[in-house]
Amino acid sequence: MRLTRFTDLALRAVMRLAVSGEGDSPTTREVAEAMGVPATHMAKAVTRLQHLGVLEARRGRGGGLELTRLGHQASVGWLVRELEGDGEVVACEGETPCPLRGACRLRRALREAQEAFYSALDPVTVDDLVASPTGPVLLGLSTRPG
Numbered sequence: 001m002r003l004t005r006f007t008d009l010a011l012r013a014v015m016r017l018a019v020s021g022e023g024d025s026p027t028t029r030e031v032a033e034a035m036g037v038p039a040t041h042m043a044k045a046v047t048r049l050q051h052l053g054v055l056e057a058r059r060g061r062g063g064g065l066e067l068t069r070l071g072h073q074a075s076v077g078w079l080v081r082e083l084e085g086d087g088e089v090v091a092c093e094g095e096t097p098c099p100l101r102g103a104c105r106l107r108r109a110l111r112e113a114q115e116a117f118y119s120a121l122d123p124v125t126v127d128d129l130v131a132s133p134t135g136p137v138l139l140g141l142s143t144r145p146g
């Protein structure tokens with residue numbers, strides 16, 4: 001199974017923010033630069049994460065992005081499900097629906113495989129993702145001067 005780029009960007013942002021210490025509230029642009037992605041794409045992911053309650057944006061001087069308590073403790077399985085939506089791994093419906101779609105064992109097996117994929121991520125939290133060696137590498141990517 002392959003995650004959308006949108007989900008990948010959102011997870012990168014969440015990981016970067018999970019290692020932020022006191023007074024380290026990077027902007028969306030800084031997170032994007034640290035992660036090597038366009039700021040416009042990162043902004044869409046940040047907006048979605050705000051709606052999910054995973055992060056907050058503080059305005060004004062010294063403002064920036066911060067992970068919420070929910071964001072730190074969030075299950076990666078829950079987060080990926082929310083970001084990926086209800087889509088199946090194959091396009092059985094759509095403009096040219098597959099003639100087997102009403103009685104297809106492959107479709108059922110793929111749905112079960114998709115659920116197994118998400119279930120494997122359920123016990124993993126965002127904070128788990130930034131344990132060593134990932135966390136120290138993320139801290140080294142910070143682009144904020146000084």
Ligand code: SF4
Nearest residue numbers: 092098100101104107
């Ligand atoms: S063969 Fe089955 S899984 Fe593949 S597109 Fe058709 S209905 Fe979907």
